[in-house]
Amino acid sequence: MAITLSTSDHAIPATPLSERLSTPQIWGIVLLAPYALVFLAFVVYPVGYGLWLARHPASYVALYNDPIFARAAINTLVFLVIGINFKMLIALFLSGFFIQERSWIKWLSVLFILPWAVPSIPTILSVRFMFNPEWGMVNQVIFKLTGEDGPNWLNDPTVALTMAIGMHIWKSLPFWTLILMTGRLAIPGDLFEAAAVDGATWWQKFRFITWPSVRTLYLTCTLLSMIWTLGDFNSVYLLTGGGPADLTHVLSTLGIRYLRLDQLSLAMASIVCALPFVVPLMYFMMKRLSR
Amino acid sequence: MKLPSMKLPSLREVSTEARLLLIGIPVFIWTMLPIYHMFLFAISPKEDAFSGKLWPANPTLHNFHIVFYQQHYFLRDFWIQFWNSTVIAVSVGVLTLLIATTTAFSISRLKVPGGRWVMNLALFTYFIPAAFLAVPMYRTMGNYGLLNNHWSLILAMVTIASPYAIWVLKQASDKLPVELDEAAIMDGATTLQLFRLVYIPLMMPSLVAIGTYALLLAWNEYLYAFLLLSKDTDITLPVALGNFLAADDSPWELLMTTGFIYALPPAAIYYAFKRYMVGGLTAGAVKS
Numbered sequence: 001m002a003i004t005l006s007t008s009d010h011a012i013p014a015t016p017l018s019e020r021l022s023t024p025q026i027w028g029i030v031l032l033a034p035y036a037l038v039f040l041a042f043v044v045y046p047v048g049y050g051l052w053l054a055r056h057p058a059s060y061v062a063l064y065n066d067p068i069f070a071r072a073a074i075n076t077l078v079f080l081v082i083g084i085n086f087k088m089l090i091a092l093f094l095s096g097f098f099i100q101e102r103s104w105i106k107w108l109s110v111l112f113i114l115p116w117a118v119p120s121i122p123t124i125l126s127v128r129f130m131f132n133p134e135w136g137m138v139n140q141v142i143f144k145l146t147g148e149d150g151p152n153w154l155n156d157p158t159v160a161l162t163m164a165i166g167m168h169i170w171k172s173l174p175f176w177t178l179i180l181m182t183g184r185l186a187i188p189g190d191l192f193e194a195a196a197v198d199g200a201t202w203w204q205k206f207r208f209i210t211w212p213s214v215r216t217l218y219l220t221c222t223l224l225s226m227i228w229t230l231g232d233f234n235s236v237y238l239l240t241g242g243g244p245a246d247l248t249h250v251l252s253t254l255g256i257r258y259l260r261l262d263q264l265s266l267a268m269a270s271i272v273c274a275l276p277f278v279v280p281l282m283y284f285m286m287k288r289l290s291r
Numbered sequence: 292m293k294l295p296s297m298k299l300p301s302l303r304e305v306s307t308e309a310r311l312l313l314i315g316i317p318v319f320i321w322t323m324l325p326i327y328h329m330f331l332f333a334i335s336p337k338e339d340a341f342s343g344k345l346w347p348a349n350p351t352l353h354n355f356h357i358v359f360y361q362q363h364y365f366l367r368d369f370w371i372q373f374w375n376s377t378v379i380a381v382s383v384g385v386l387t388l389l390i391a392t393t394t395a396f397s398i399s400r401l402k403v404p405g406g407r408w409v410m411n412l413a414l415f416t417y418f419i420p421a422a423f424l425a426v427p428m429y430r431t432m433g434n435y436g437l438l439n440n441h442w443s444l445i446l447a448m449v450t451i452a453s454p455y456a457i458w459v460l461k462q463a464s465d466k467l468p469v470e471l472d473e474a475a476i477m478d479g480a481t482t483l484q485l486f487r488l489v490y491i492p493l494m495m496p497s498l499v500a501i502g503t504y505a506l507l508l509a510w511n512e513y514l515y516a517f518l519l520l521s522k523d524t525d526i527t528l529p530v531a532l533g534n535f536l537a538a539d540d541s542p543w544e545l546l547m548t549t550g551f552i553y554a555l556p557p558a559a560i561y562y563a564f565k566r567y568m569v570g571g572l573t574a575g576a577v578k579s
Binding site for chain 2: 023027031032034043047097115118120121122125126233251271278282285
């Protein structure tokens, strides 16, 4: 029995070696080709072409002289540094809430996913109407309760940007909470049981069990979320439209604004200016993923 | 001695429950308010919509009637836009599935040289923020002569959906035992037969998830659709919704009704395939 097995083991790679290696590999290349073509035509070419369009120093001078650009860069930083960290902290907190074993929490988690499952356009427009100074529900309620007119929400750049960040959080919080939940659920339960026997407080359990286990995941999520948020066009564009007076633009809406004004080289230059943000994030992500 | 020890945990239970509710209720309100507001507008007659009531005095389906029969200037192309959205979403789903399956098969099962490299390059697409890629993509589509053509949006969405699709499918197919392929080849199966008769049937659950994912991604997309398509009879529903905003006299209740109709299919599909979708996500989370 053993002999027949070993002979057959040798027999397979020996005789049809050239056939078995080459034919599948040719097929492999053929089957890989469609994606390679898509990648070349719609990722490599646009990126290269875009960088080529952004080559004129004059575009950067024009950007530098455009006050909207400076404002957009600051807004983007606020959006990323404050907005994303705030979002990820809430996601970390809520992931701990949603792994509690209660049937009502199970039901709540099903509803909680909704913002992420439904398209963002109708819900963003719904929020925009809700905060309309004259007809919106929020100011109507304020008027009924206090007898005074509510504030003109989207007309104040700080409030409007905060609301755009809020909109972004509303939309993407469920996704990150879900990811962090899977991270928390992967922690062996007996660790917590042992800690409970030793009389650990919830903070100690978090500090010495949960955090060390989810730390890598949490940092990876934060970095990824920052990269993706740089490309978040909808939350700002549909809620504030960059207004009032173009004070709430972020780099993504600004790029599209230049594009709509037919100033393509400015659009690309503004994106190239974001590279100092993006490249370190990419570098850390690559390092994390390749480990 | 026994009574207080019986009572104490129940008191603690009550306080834990109360604290959980203290988190749960705000989460519920925060999550549901924009969606409920949209629903409220959809079932309110025009006069009621702006009254600030939490429930309309006379809930009605009249708005849906207006939308379905295209009885408003803004809605005159509703059905054709709905159809555009559907065609584009389905095409993206099918094309992504085709491309990603062959690619994953090639990398994971045929071990094509340089496959890992292609995989990493593909994932690199996600490190380019979407709105940043959109600018040169718009110009590229112009160069290819595809602007204002549905193919431009379909191809752009396939580009964006594929890397994740390939990655998930590769993870899933790495788990299939190698002996399966070897046995099939022993029986004289060609590579294509291996793909069609062994690989595809075994990968079915992942394929369903990925097809759904790509379909939803395309259905929900706003930015690319807004840039690449412009004619009223070419655009998809989200772009039409965005165009409502251009006018000062936008009929909000109709906009919200249309938005509600537009949001229903993806929500329904998501919940129908939730099991698969969450499985794919979990695989991703554990890897990182």
